Amino acid sequence: MDMSGKGEARATRWAVGITGASGAIYGVRLIEELLKAGCEVGLVISDAGWRVLKEELGWDAARRQDSIRRAFGEAADDGRLRLYPSGDIGANIASGSYRMQGMVIVPCSMGTLSAVAHGSSDNLMTRAADVMLKEGRRLLLVPRETPLHAIHLENMLKLSRLGVSIVPAMPAFYYGPRTMEDLIDFLVGKLLDLMGFEHDLFRRWGDDGRA
Numbered sequence: 001m002d003m004s005g006k007g008e009a010r011a012t013r014w015a016v017g018i019t020g021a022s023g024a025i026y027g028v029r030l031i032e033e034l035l036k037a038g039c040e041v042g043l044v045i046s047d048a049g050w051r052v053l054k055e056e057l058g059w060d061a062a063r064r065q066d067s068i069r070r071a072f073g074e075a076a077d078d079g080r081l082r083l084y085p086s087g088d089i090g091a092n093i094a095s096g097s098y099r100m101q102g103m104v105i106v107p108c109s110m111g112t113l114s115a116v117a118h119g120s121s122d123n124l125m126t127r128a129a130d131v132m133l134k135e136g137r138r139l140l141l142v143p144r145e146t147p148l149h150a151i152h153l154e155n156m157l158k159l160s161r162l163g164v165s166i167v168p169a170m171p172a173f174y175y176g177p178r179t180m181e182d183l184i185d186f187l188v189g190k191l192l193d194l195m196g197f198e199h200d201l202f203r204r205w206g207d208d209g210r211a
Helices: 022-036 045-058 064-075 112-119 124-137 150-161 178-193
Strands: 013-018 040-045 081-084 101-109 139-141
Touching: 013 022, 013 112, 022 040, 022 045, 022 064, 022 101, 040 045, 040 064, 040 124, 045 139, 064 150, 081 101, 101 112, 101 124, 101 178, 112 124, 112 139, 112 150, 124 139, 139 150, 139 178
Parallel strands: 013 040, 013 101, 040 081, 101 139
Antiparallel strands: none
16 A cells, blocks of 8 residues: 555555457456455546447446446445546546556557557546656556557557557466456456556466476
């Protein structure tokens, strides 16, 4: 936990963005783990993201706050998880003076990635990401697209050179995954590693004495 100037504990804060790329479950699982770790989470979901949540996970895009409550329980009501409208560019997470550890956009569409790479911040998600860059905070993007063309790759390279962590949704198989949940947890675990959280979502290479 971070400590304030008065010596009082302040909750770790992260922003999470979910866009219209396939793989919304990655964002949902990450939020579950962040809440479990005691974090405060500011959530932004694009309109396309809501469509994917409906198609992939059966969420009711017409009753957004109810969907958040069903997915995350009391955290949606007690302040630990706050859903922001994507058009609310005046939200606290859009300000550099609002203290946060960083932001994860998971999954991240190529359109959102391009907007972040070019400093186009015309909605809350891209504005919050821009704030992470200007304040020198952690920014992790999880692109979920294939195949990739040169513009996609150039945008990722540009962001990587700015210190952004590009974490493609690429599963690993060395640890013997048996279920879809195992594959999802592997990626979420990689994100948590980069964010500085301890977890046991997957077996690490060498844990069984092989390396």
